Amino acid sequence: MLCGCLSASAQQVTLKAQLQLTRDGHRAKDASKAVIWLTPLGTTPAPPVAPQTASEVPQLVQTNKSFRPSLLVIPVGGKVEFPNHDPFFHNVFSLFDGKRFDLGLYESGTTRYVQFDKPGISYIFCNIHAQMSAVIMALNTRYYGISNSHGDISIPNVPPGRYELQIFHSSASPDELQALTREITITSGDSFIGTFRLEESNIAHAHMNKYGRDYDRPDPQSPAYARP
Template sequence: MTSALRIFSNRAVSRAGVPVLAFALGLPAVASTVSGSVDLMNSQDPLVRKHKDYSGVVVWLEALNGTALRAASGESKSAQMIQKNKRFTPHVLAIPVGSAVSFPNFDPIFHNAFSNFNGQIFDVGLYKPGSSRTVEFKREGFVRVFCNIHPQMSAVIVVLKTPYFAATDKAGAFRIPDVQADQYELHVFHERATSETLRALDRKLTVENAALEVPPVALSESGYLQVEHKNKFGKDYPPVAEEQPAYTGVRK
């Protein structure tokens, strides 16, 4: 029995590394933290140029051989994107596939969150202050969110099929905890970067039983052209002469 176990263990280590061996022996998989930073370059955004705000870049890991898993118990499947002061907060939200996102309206005016992009098309309709609507995101993709009433409102929801992801803070730092030892490919998303720029940042890395610091990621916004979006009917937003009056409830 001992020799048989030794042979199996050696093969497990040589073929797939620590995760397979741990599984074969009934041991808990080793988890580590992957961290790093993103530096935005060639940006025309005033928050980046004047205030060095590098937040909202999403970084995630995809296992190359499929052996890395994380227990689903305790995994949050709900998130929130609030509407207040005619803004979506957070502006960039990363979630796993299957998550439900609520869109509470904290403004004294009506809102209508929607997306007509391929990530996931949805329209929660017009709803009053103090109420909320919820959307379940069933497939991976990049969902650009707008308000059908206020053209200045926009946000991005990044829906991922991996539990290993993080969004950068204002300093550009990110931290992905509880990553099982395995081989991964690192991917990056930024709403003001071209697809070619983002693909060039893909890199392979190996996570072992120690914290891993990823070399700094230099992300250029060169080549990005902002295009004015349409309303949910695919038409230009009508000009607004004055702000809508605050909602005061149903008149009796």
Template sequence: MIKRLVFSTVFLTLSLSAQDLTITARVTFDKADGRKVNAGQAVVWLSPQDSHSNVAPPTSVQSPRLVQHNKTFEPHVLVVPAGSLVAFPNRDPFFHNVFSLFDGKRFDLGLYEAGSSRDVRFNKPGISYIFCNIHPEMSAVVISLDTPYYAIASPEGELVVPHVPPGKYTLHLWYEGALPEILRALSREVIVSEANTTLGVLHLPQAPLSAAHKNLYGRDYDPPVPASPTYARP
């Protein structure tokens, strides 16, 4: 009886896993002004429309981090499950002051020195634009999701979303600099089935050139002062 129960459980698990599908797509940009656009900055995710469906919990990212190195954030785009604790280690030989004042998560980590790290919990779905209050050239994006079905495009624009159960979903897209109304217009319903495992080619309008962002206090950045302890560590 026990062997039969174990076999039935394994068979059911394998059957359910076999139903999961791999969804593919490709992103291209309309080059209205001839600028070269990195398709690797595009993110696609699928939100199940059936609230009663058995949706797997978001896949955990192993110790998600946005590393500060050479006055950049690495990686530039980070996707995490909502509720994730993200580390912001400073690998530069000088101070940083990481902050975000936008819709996804608002925070100010203050000044912290080389070799130290601070954490932020992204406790709800949203898109957070990350900057440094000392170095205006530094920027990154953290996208926190309540669905495990997402993909970040390769530099060539290829997207692969694994382990998607058949069903009805809302397709969402994000890419650098896109206006909210453009992103809303690109959202649409898709049906995933064994006969429909591709989203096709997603033609995205090129985003406008972004203006220089302000600092933590809503003002223009001061010119760098290399001798300052907030800029370089002696």
């Protein structure tokens, strides 16, 4: 049994990919925060995603009227904490694909938790501050990588086999991302799985509030803006 485990481990490879992000035909300076993930197909082993421990619960912090970080990738079933570090109220919500929730108004110094119990991409907004946005991806595979600012992506410990490859970037259109979905076969000698080109759009910046309406103009006297 030990020999079999060592043999399987020795066959695992670290896959590399390159993302090229452009806008109006020009190469973007920052190609970070693209995600490539591989889902095993057919007889390819699909080990269960490791459950999240209490110490591994990530935070999506609300600070300076923004979410930090703007992208989180977690295992299906994992939780995310949403602490409010701003000196005013926030109302975090997501009513799109992925996890649907509305945390309501909560004040500075308090926090909320959400469990993401199914795979999907959740777009996170604040119902008060329209400029706030983030993405949480809940994946049911352990084989994924996130691009750095140069567009370099690394996916470690991938066994040979058949996979569905998918890619995500918040600035790319769904149609463009869907067109890049493909089946690939990995062998023990593979290391580079390709260069992927995406065109930035404004899709991530256009959204309504949780009621499906345009955002109200900011009111400086509102408790959402004034220090509580």
